[in-house]
Amino acid sequence: MSCFGQVRGSTQPPPSSTEYPTKLPVTFPIGKHEVAPLVKVAGLQVHLRLLGAFDRLKYTVQHPVGGMPADMEREHLWVLFLNKTLDRFEKFMSAAWPKEVVVASTEATMPPLDELMVWHTYLLV
DSSP states (O other): OOTTSSOTTOOSOOOOGGGSOOOOOSOEEETTEEEOOSSOHHHHHHHHHHHHHHHHHHHHHHSOTTOOOTTOOHHHHHHHHHHHHHHHHHHHHHSOOOHHHHHTOOGGGSOOHHHHHHHHHHHHO
């Protein structure tokens, strides 16, 4: 699947957002308890789009426009890319940010997609 919700190489467009459920049940049964949802559908949709963007980034790195370098495999391209990204992410996070920038983050203060992917990974740990 690509970040746009369709299989790579497919000519079919992704399903419209109305084809997916947009409401969650009021509660979920967990053991003997009924628990309210911990997330909202809109948040799930945004997160899935972000994961899709990460998938598309990996595909783009592993399938360069000019073709594959003769001495490299696709996975090696990805590992090299990730190592460079980690270095840039470290520099981004160690920068001295004014307090008002941290409080009022905007698109202009966010790192690029590859660094967001590393940040996302750190948040999972």
